[in-house]
Amino acid sequence: MNSASPCVGCPNRLAGFCGALFGAYPGNENPAAWQRVFPVRAGGQIATRNQPSGDVLVLCTGWAFRYLQFADGRRQILQFLLPGDVLSPTSISAETYFASAKALTEVMVSGFSRDEIRARSTALPALRSAIANCHFAEARELAELAAVMGQCSAEERIAFLLLHLIRRIAVHNVIRENRYPFPLRQQHIADAVGLTPVHVSRVFGLLRGRGILSVAEGVLNVADMGELEQLGPLK
């Protein structure tokens, strides 16, 4: 009963935060009472900075990203979200999001009642631990992003982003011949590492010319992983 009730909308998603959430606790038989699932089309808004919400959102399928937007239109992508990711770990205790989130592909999102999560976290040590892990990962990743953007060249930044994504994608997908599903446009990469799309294109051109990697039809093809890892900072 406690493990037979999957997270609605995330049929294969019983690890990490969602896995811990469905520990032994009354209410698992009827998750619909405290979980709502909804789709968002590609490019659609999932959450908005400073908008209060009673729900904690988790990405079930597809890709999304979190970002901060400036008054003049510039935006910084803070994180790409993959299935199983909590949209904003701090939203578990805080009522508002400090960043906005958009769907990159078509996605399914689960919204869990914050009150229910809080109630469960007092009873489930594994959930508390999962939440702590989320906080830790969020802070570490944001710190590394800040460090790479403050200190690194365009090539290093892009290598860092790709290596980071590759590791995360590999958790969710069976990877053959170093081919990774990769729905990002160069504009997204530019917004994530603080470059212009034009310069991103140039760097990709160089990497392709050196036989390190190429992107085509939504697939990132890493021809020389060793070389790519050489380029990335923060080993």
Place this chain on the structure above:
Amino acid sequence: MNSASPCVGCPNRLAGFCGALFGAYPGNENPAAWQRVFPVRAGGQIATRNQPSGDVLVLCTGWAFRYLQFADGRRQILQFLLPGDVLSPTSISAETYFASAKALTEVMVSGFSRDEIRARSTALPALRSAIANCHFAEARELAELAAVMGQCSAEERIAFLLLHLIRRIAVHNVIRENRYPFPLRQQHIADAVGLTPVHVSRVFGLLRGRGILSVAEGVLNVADMGELEQLGPLK
């Protein structure tokens, strides 16, 4: 008894995390049993990345900073720490620090037993809430730093940092005539916003020439706060 026992070493520090930590709970009469206080001289190491520690550190007096260091010597300062700041909010639940920390001035640091904090947090809602606030602030500040460094010019970055520090300094000090205690060297500013010290000096020269601000003898003198706020992004 519950409020008469101040955080050892932080005589006036009963707000925020430390304040919540000393809520009604047995053991307040003898904080020395689970709190150790120690000084660190200016420039000294307080914590090191990936080194496990049973203590959660809190800055009592002086200035410090957190940073990430690259293999080749480059470093990114992530945050400047003021009295009352938890060195690393994630260290409350995790055993290791993901960033290192150094003293900027001579400082006093308190180390609280993590186990004691955990025990208290189950009994003290105010402490749980204070911890959540720390997590939230850490993530938001790191995200804003990443965004500013990805998207903003040198002038905007420096204005952002100064405005951020000004707000924080004002919480701890009585400010007269817009004069703020300011122990940073230009090298620190450079490492914090991803510029070279030479360029920081040039930007400061321009700001000084425009009559916006000046720094002398450890004091930041803001002559035109309105203009400075115009320069800063992320209002």
Place this chain on the structure above:
DNA sequence: CGGCAGTTTGATGTTACTCAATTTAAGTGG
């Protein structure tokens, strides 16, 4: 076939970096 979004390429401009010298400030010991 035409239109559109995304990518690539070229030419040029700007910002910030590098290197090096100079000035200023801050200590230190006589």
Place this chain on the structure above:
DNA sequence: CCACTTAAATTGAGTAACATCAAACTGCCG
């Protein structure tokens, strides 16, 4: 209190990295 030493800040000249602007190219879909 003053020479001496050292760290920090400033200034100048030259350069590299990335941005900007604009045009051409590609693949895709109606």
